Amino acid sequence: MHTWLAPARLAVAALAAVALGFSGYHAATDPTGVVNFFGYFTVLSNLAGVVVLALGGWAGLTGQRPLPGLVRGAVVLYLVITGLVYGTVLAKYPEQLAIPWVNDVLHRVMPLVVLADWLIDPPERRLRPRAGLWWLGFPLVYLVYTLLRGWAVGWYPYPFVDPAVHGGYRRVAGACFLIAAAFVLVGAGILAVGNALAARRDARHGTTPRGRRAHARTT
Template sequence: MSGAHTSRVVAIALRLGAAALSITAMTYQLVAVHIPRGYSVPDYFWYFTNLSNIMISIVFVVSAVRLIRGRTDPSSTDVALRGAAVVYIAFVGLVFNTLLTDVDISSITPWVNTVVHFVLPAAGIVDWILWPPRRRIPLRVVGWWMVWPAVYAAASLVREALTGWYAYPFFSDDAVGGYGVVVALVGVMIVGFALLALGVRAVGNALGARRWHREAEPAAAG
């Protein structure tokens, strides 16, 4: 068994395993906890954590299927979408472990919390490092990666102002002590997200150039 074949098998196993774990955790939380307690189903899918877990799971499954079929040269769009998913899930882990350390998460089943806030962010980062993108990511792609979080933040702020409901306390002036604090926190997150996106791009380009350009045989993943 060649090194490339072994690497491909490991990539497939990691991606399908992580996706299955994420989907199982989110389904359990929704069906066994969220709905029985009378919480809104649409609200469940408003959380950036859940949306990011869904996206990375889809990317993992699609990329694993591509590898199973022997396709190891993804398009530029595939690489950009994969990078976006990695940035978003890494951001989930970063924010949860910095800005949300004091937030009451008693409504989240402990093992589910571990999966969506720790395991999947770690899986996304490890996958990006072990199997970096085969195509160089242009700087302009980082701008596209910023669009969805910006839209999400704007929509969350508007929804909180209109209904009083918020997924995260930093979107509520009542929760954090005024609109000035909200603006400051959102500003910090935007800057942090931009730096994270630039970092993911830089790591992907550097590791991709180092690994794929020196391998003569088809590589494991893209």
């Protein structure tokens, strides 16, 4: 691993933690409230990003075992989708721009950083295709929770999941289908690129990819 990568991870994790703290304080002092604050996928994905970058940076500084690629890849997927959805759908909504610099950190900087981190330091072992299926579990649980809680309390974190907006549940279903397709496609791309870069690294270092079980025993 590059010597500069560990401190860079810690620095970005600290920046994102400060941004989340500012955003959380802002939510606690306005009608959003703390509970609703943690109902945003942006907040949850960035919290996961802070943890992954901080642990990865600490492991790099102390020589400990790196985080599993399965965990890192999931966070990369969630943050990349966060950035894409914000850039294509949410940026035009004024309420999403309450603290511009925080939005820049959480919706632009963090997605780009974790993706770059994945490309610079690919997973330590080859990930199997079913890893992508595990990555989809959290977004599915989040969607179900958001719809059920929204129906119960009348608050939705994003306009495209709010059936009260023009189009009702048919529009919500369409938006969820498109985002689900984005999760599948982006997740497959992250998995494929990570495996390709890991294989290239192993070939360059003359090692056998650790995700492949090559039992070459003589009898």
